[in-house]
Amino acid sequence: MGAVIEVDAVSKRFGALAVIEELSFSLEEGEALGVVGPNGAGKTTTLNMIAGDFRPSGGSIRFDGQDVTGFSAYRRCKLGIGRTSQIPRPFEGLTVFENVLVGASFGGAHRGHVARDLAVDALRRTGMISKANVRAGQLTLLERKRLELSRALAAEPKVLLLDEIAGGLTDGEVQELVETIKSIHASGVSVIWIEHIVHALLKVVDRMLAMDCGRVLVQGDPHEVMASDEVKNVYLGSED
Amino acid sequence: MIRTQNHVQRATGTSKLLGGLAALLVAWLAVLATGDVASTQTKIVEMCVFVVLASMWNLLAGYTGLVSIGQQAFVGIGTYALVVFANGYDQDIYFSVLPAALIALVAAVPIALLAFRLRGGYFAIGMWVIAEVVRLLVKQYKADPIKGGSGTSLNVPVSLYPKVDRFQTTALIALALAVVAVSVVALLLRSRVGLSLQAVRDNEAGAAGLGVNVYRERFFVFMIAALFTGAAGAVWYLLKIRVQPDTAFSVGDWTAPIVVMVVIGGIGTVEGPVIGAVLWYLVRDYVTSSDSVIHFSDEWYLIYTGLIALIVALYAQRGLWGALQDRFPRLQVFPIQRRLVVGDEVAVRGEDEGNG
Ligand SMILES: Nc1ncnc2c1ncn2[C@@H]1O[C@H](COP(=O)(O)OP(=O)(O)OP(=O)(O)O)[C@@H](O)[C@H]1O
Ligand SMILES: [Mg+2]
Numbered sequence: 001m002g003a004v005i006e007v008d009a010v011s012k013r014f015g016a017l018a019v020i021e022e023l024s025f026s027l028e029e030g031e032a033l034g035v036v037g038p039n040g041a042g043k044t045t046t047l048n049m050i051a052g053d054f055r056p057s058g059g060s061i062r063f064d065g066q067d068v069t070g071f072s073a074y075r076r077c078k079l080g081i082g083r084t085s086q087i088p089r090p091f092e093g094l095t096v097f098e099n100v101l102v103g104a105s106f107g108g109a110h111r112g113h114v115a116r117d118l119a120v121d122a123l124r125r126t127g128m129i130s131k132a133n134v135r136a137g138q139l140t141l142l143e144r145k146r147l148e149l150s151r152a153l154a155a156e157p158k159v160l161l162l163d164e165i166a167g168g169l170t171d172g173e174v175q176e177l178v179e180t181i182k183s184i185h186a187s188g189v190s191v192i193w194i195e196h197i198v199h200a201l202l203k204v205v206d207r208m209l210a211m212d213c214g215r216v217l218v219q220g221d222p223h224e225v226m227a228s229d230e231v232k233n234v235y236l237g238s239e240d
Numbered sequence: 241m242i243r244t245q246n247h248v249q250r251a252t253g254t255s256k257l258l259g260g261l262a263a264l265l266v267a268w269l270a271v272l273a274t275g276d277v278a279s280t281q282t283k284i285v286e287m288c289v290f291v292v293l294a295s296m297w298n299l300l301a302g303y304t305g306l307v308s309i310g311q312q313a314f315v316g317i318g319t320y321a322l323v324v325f326a327n328g329y330d331q332d333i334y335f336s337v338l339p340a341a342l343i344a345l346v347a348a349v350p351i352a353l354l355a356f357r358l359r360g361g362y363f364a365i366g367m368w369v370i371a372e373v374v375r376l377l378v379k380q381y382k383a384d385p386i387k388g389g390s391g392t393s394l395n396v397p398v399s400l401y402p403k404v405d406r407f408q409t410t411a412l413i414a415l416a417l418a419v420v421a422v423s424v425v426a427l428l429l430r431s432r433v434g435l436s437l438q439a440v441r442d443n444e445a446g447a448a449g450l451g452v453n454v455y456r457e458r459f460f461v462f463m464i465a466a467l468f469t470g471a472a473g474a475v476w477y478l479l480k481i482r483v484q485p486d487t488a489f490s491v492g493d494w495t496a497p498i499v500v501m502v503v504i505g506g507i508g509t510v511e512g513p514v515i516g517a518v519l520w521y522l523v524r525d526y527v528t529s530s531d532s533v534i535h536f537s538d539e540w541y542l543i544y545t546g547l548i549a550l551i552v553a554l555y556a557q558r559g560l561w562g563a564l565q566d567r568f569p570r571l572q573v574f575p576i577q578r579r580l581v582v583g584d585e586v587a588v589r590g591e592d593e594g595n596g
Contacts, residue, residue: 042590077451089446091439097580102439105432107451113246120246120582132580135569145323155450156360 004029004159005050005081008117012214013044019045020214022059026160030182031192032096033206036198038234042214043194044086050192052084063159075116076178077107082157084148086164086194092137096128099136099147101140101155107155122154126180130191142168153184160184162193166200178203197228210234251575258573266419273411276404285479287521288414291423292472293494294501294513296465298424302508303445304458305435307360310367311469313351313374316489318470319342319477320378320386327395334409344470345463346436352462353581356455360455360504367537368491369405375489389392394477396557406579410478421468426510426574427466433457434576441508497542503549511573517562520545 003026012020020042025124027033027216037043045061049056051074062071068076082103091099097119104118123129124146128150130141136147146166150162162181166174174197181204185191195201201208208222217230225231251259272280280494293311297457300306321343325336351370358366364377383390396406439447440454448454477483487493498522522546536544556563565571 042574050559053445056313056502064400073445073448074451075450082257083449085446085449086472088444089449091442092447093442093576095580098435098438101578102435102447102452103450106436106453110468111432114581116246120436129582132582179435 002029003027003036004064005192006062007046007050007172008062010046010049010056010059010061012049013057018214019048021209023214024059025209025216025219027190027192030106030188030190031207032185032193034208035192035194036201036208036210036226036231037158037198037211037217041211043211044163045214046211047083047163047194051161056114057150069084074106077155077157077222078109080156080158081161082107082155082159083151083161084145084152084163084165088141088144088148090136090139090144091149092135094141095133095135096147096150099121100128100150103151103154104156107235110125118156119154122150125153126150127176130177142173149180159190159192162191162195164194164196166195171191174200178230186212197224202226204222242472247583249581250577251577252572252577254568254570255575259575260322260525262573263480266415269415272411275407275410278407281407282479283477283521283525284411285414285455287518288411288418289472289476290498290517290521291418292468293498294517294550295421295425295507295510296468296472296508297495297509298513299428299437299461300465302502302513303429303441304367304454304461305440306458306462307364308353308355308366308367308411309491309499310369312489312491312494313367313464314348314466314469314474315346315476315494316371316374316378316485318473318481318486320485321470322477322558323385323392323394323483323580324473327392333394333396333401334413337413337471337478339444340474341467341471344473345467348463348466348471352459354416354460356462356528358361359369371489371491375485378485389485391482391486394481394483396481407479410475412455414475415476415573416512417468417471420545421472422510423556424464424468424516425438426576430574430576431512433460435578437461494540496546500542500549502544502559503553504545506561506563508533508558510576512559512561516559 005027007023007025010020010023023046031168035043035189048054050061052071056069060067062068063079063081091102092163100119101115104115108118110118123132126146126149128146131143139147149165166177169177178200181191185204193201193205207220209219210217210225212234217234218228219226269284273284297311300308320341321340322336325331325339326333353368355363355370378386379389385392429437436447436452436457439452440457444454473488474521501516501520502513506512524541525534528538529536550558
């Protein structure tokens with residue numbers, strides 16, 4: 001088993017603001033990695049760089065051993081990097097089914113009934129099938145988040161990057177989501193899951209990475225990381 | 241994976257009914273086109289040319305976010321290519337529309353490579369600058385058959401092209417061009433590529449994140465728009481004959497009314513620009529005629545409709561057609577939607593036809 005994602009000394013500056021500084025970590029094949037960190041730590045920025053939304057200011061990103069630092073987002077998706085967005089990006093004029101079909105048709109590069117069945121399968125697995133013919137513009141925020149997951153799944157990712165998809169859910173819904181992500185992971189997909197709801201993360205992830213100020217704070221066994229002094233200091237006063 | 245009898249429905253009841261009505265309308269216009277009323281044929285040509293222009297501008301702006309205010313470049317290039325083939329090389333004027341459109345397509349390649357380096361508002365202005373540069377270059381070419389800024393006329397000796405005949409033929413060509421252009425737009429949007437164009441329309445970053453090559457789709461659509469915009473320009477001048485760079489490359493004569501039509505009719509819909517162009521023409525025809533209660537000049541008409549477009553853009557972004565669709569979600573003339581019918585896994589009935 002090798003690393004499927006390697007983030008190597010990646011930095012990101014927005015103008016004068018250094019958001020990520022020499023960040024390095026990797027994701028092993030078949031692994032589920034949890035990412036925690038306070039607001040503004042640079043979690044989403046890191047995920048966006050892995051997905052190709054924008055280029056790092058320095059450093060490199062490898063996927064399956066291939067340097068993808070210069071690849072645009074659509075190529076990375078086709079290679080097998082799927083992602084959900086913290087702020088959902090639905091195609092509001094299209095139905096839920098059509099939204100998911102985009103993932104199956106372009107990310108997954110399938111046609112006709114293969115793409116269709118892939119989309120249906122993704123809708124089933126994420127519990128969105130009953131909404132298939134609803135225009136995405138009419139979905140609630142939570143449904144939009146779930147649509148993010150359905151679409152990403154339809155593109156048949158090897159690695160799935162999840163950005164705060166459990167926020168705002170009830171306990172029952174979180175439990176459902178945990179089961180869904182577990183089953184995706186069990187089907188062989190490597191996962192990076194950014195989440196503030198730690199108890200949900202702990203049910204899924206094999207390893208935890210805590211970030212602050214664009215750097216790795218600690219990483220390792222999920223429970224040990226969450227119990228570490230570094231993480232406690234960062235979260236001081238903010239009980240979760 | 242579980243084998244299911246899922247299928248996808250494309251046509252709806254309204255699309256069958258309205259599609260049939262649209263076909264009847266085209267047939268009626270074809271009858272009018274072959275009549276001998278020159279003013280009717282002129283209206284058909286003008287309306288059809290703007291249906292083509294509006295549909296193409298909408299394909300660019302409404303679906304790929306390429307808001308160009310320089311599409312008059314392709315009207316002008318198509319027009320002058322027509323002049324070169326017809327006057328310069330003595331080709332049949334009707335046949336010359338074809339190479340004129342192809343020249344517009346070829347010209348679109350370097351223009352796209354240049355303009356695509358710009359984004360958003362810069363692209364819009366950049367396209368305008370490019371159109372102006374082409375206009376100025378054409379004006380500098382003083383020799384035959386272009387004759388610089390003073391312009392020229394398409395050679396249509398009545399012995400070869402009797403007037404009644406030319407009006408009839410041009411009206412039919414314009415109608416055919418409009419039908420082909422709108423069909424191309426509808427078929428494109430109905431296709432797999434069309435799904436991605438609608439995705440890009442709604443959320444560009446989201447589409448890219450799902451594997452859509454936005455640059456390539458933009459380039460492709462830009463080429464189609466240039467081809468048909470060039471053809472539309474050429475067809476217009478089959479009727480108007482008199483050609484000048486300042487009018488053929490005019491933003492006020494072409495792109496300004498196009499934007500107004502598309503915005504009022506409904507940007508990002510197939511039907512909207514067609515309805516917008518037809519309405520804009522019918523109303524203009526009425527208010528600029530002498531028997532109208534209120535009378536406007538062409539300029540004031542554009543100003544007033546421009547104001548209406550502004551209000552529509554602010555309060556009803558998807559225009560007339562979009563407002564109708566919001567009220568009647570399954571309303572469509574062209575069957576573009578995909579309605580999923582989830583199969584019953586137990587009762588295995590009917591065929592599992594591929595679709596998409
Ligand atoms: N496009 C941008 N331009 C300028 N600054 C940005 C941009 N995107 C993010 N930032 C800044 O980078 C920092 C990290 O943001 P990021 O969204 O990655 O944090 P995060 O860890 O995902 O936080 P949260 O838990 O709130 O989602 C923040 O200070 C943010 O303001
Ligand atoms: Mg974030």
